[in-house]
Amino acid sequence: MQTRVGFIGLGIMGKPMAKNLVKAGFSMVVHNRSRAAVDELAALGAKPAGSPKEVASQVDVIITMLPNSPDVERVALGRDGIKEGARSGQLFIDMSTINPVVSQSVAKELAPSGVAMVDAPVSGGEKGAIDAALSIMAGGEPQDFERALPLFQALGKTITHMGPLGTGGFTKLANQIIVGINLTAIGEALVFGTKAGVDPQKMIRALSGGLANSKCLEMKSEKILSGDFAPGFKIDLHFKDLNLIHDAAKSVGASIPMAALVEQVFAAMRAGGRGGFDHSGVITFFEDLARIQVRKAQ
């Protein structure tokens, strides 16, 4: 029998993901707080549902793609939530980027109903979601990961089983630690050099040749040199992830001085009205401090 899939959370990421599952031939039931995205999916053949509970009562596998930890807790465990419609043998796949400690506590609440859980946050952004080219970092029991795999294959390209539940989320957060810090390092270094009189374009070329090179430098140099910080991935969202990292580090007993500093730098970006910038726009924080603009120095 065909797998019936429920999808809750049809936002910037969730909507194209749900569409890709429809295209792959899964029988879909969808729910979203605002109606427009539900109608769009319904036009493609998905069945609308009025609540997470209503979704859960009709499907084998439930996927959520929600903004943050409290949303997942509410949708899974709250009134008219997944738990109220759940039955034994179901699989719950949360693909949101949330605090993995919350993932683990939600799984514990669902276990008595016989619902297994996989946490599977993604990277690759809206474009990766539309192109079914996401990188998916999944945590859960091996048999649950195997069961989720055909769905992941309709959504992404690089699919990694990291280990038990929560390890998907922790890997995503480790990723966000490195990316946030590397982008901030690039901003700090390029403003330092530019302020000292070095041509930023030549500097990027020289830095790319050695140990200072990175995917961030490769992908974001053009934005930095043009000063066009249309997202991409917003400072606001990366700030949310840094907050999660902060909480998760406290829970597991790790110390994250560098990420904590980047969190404060991103907080300053938001206070300055730049939360909507691409995260590479963090360079403007250093430009302001040094009273110089890299794009004008070329």
Added chain:
Amino acid sequence: MQTRVGFIGLGIMGKPMAKNLVKAGFSMVVHNRSRAAVDELAALGAKPAGSPKEVASQVDVIITMLPNSPDVERVALGRDGIKEGARSGQLFIDMSTINPVVSQSVAKELAPSGVAMVDAPVSGGEKGAIDAALSIMAGGEPQDFERALPLFQALGKTITHMGPLGTGGFTKLANQIIVGINLTAIGEALVFGTKAGVDPQKMIRALSGGLANSKCLEMKSEKILSGDFAPGFKIDLHFKDLNLIHDAAKSVGASIPMAALVEQVFAAMRAGGRGGFDHSGVITFFEDLARIQVRKAQ
């Protein structure tokens, strides 16, 4: 007429560089504070000299490769220094990594004697020096860079003219900002994930697939997973560079909060007797804080 080249500072980097110049056919005069390296070069045909002044009085181009800013100031401007033996038309190439503001002041002191200066720090380490495969970032007037180019070609592979005097050094420091921060980010993120229960090897594989990837992650993962922090490039030397960055940032009016934090982390590494570790060994700082070892968690 053949270019006569003086070389002052025959240390870990300077000795193989001077040897490569001898091999390339330059007529060499060499000086070093301790005698053994001088004898080694003399056996290859270089002429020993008793002081920087004595070197300068016999050559067309003088190269220095010294530990730090005060050494370059002393050798160039001090008693029995280059300035005392200098004559108009000579070229002084400093390849040490020093404060570029000091390079600029040394150049100003030498200018009345008719000596032009190029600052040309390198990256690539001892191996790059031995293999004549250094990356050379040079600052100076175009005609002086052109004059230095045949020498650079005997020493390195990637040779970039960055701009006026000092821009070589500032580019090298920007490089060291990014490398120091990226390595610290990798340490912080891998300890965070490992403490949370993620397998470090799987985590590195997943992180390498996306925006978190970097030359540092590619080059240093093996050291991190084995826990073998034989240098490579020592924490002690990178700490010296972070001190230079600190001073240079103050001089030019740039703010470097991230590099300043890394400077303090490296200071803690040295206080803990780990100044001789490869700079990727900064991960042990985070391991200590979290009471875990990444290499044992695999």
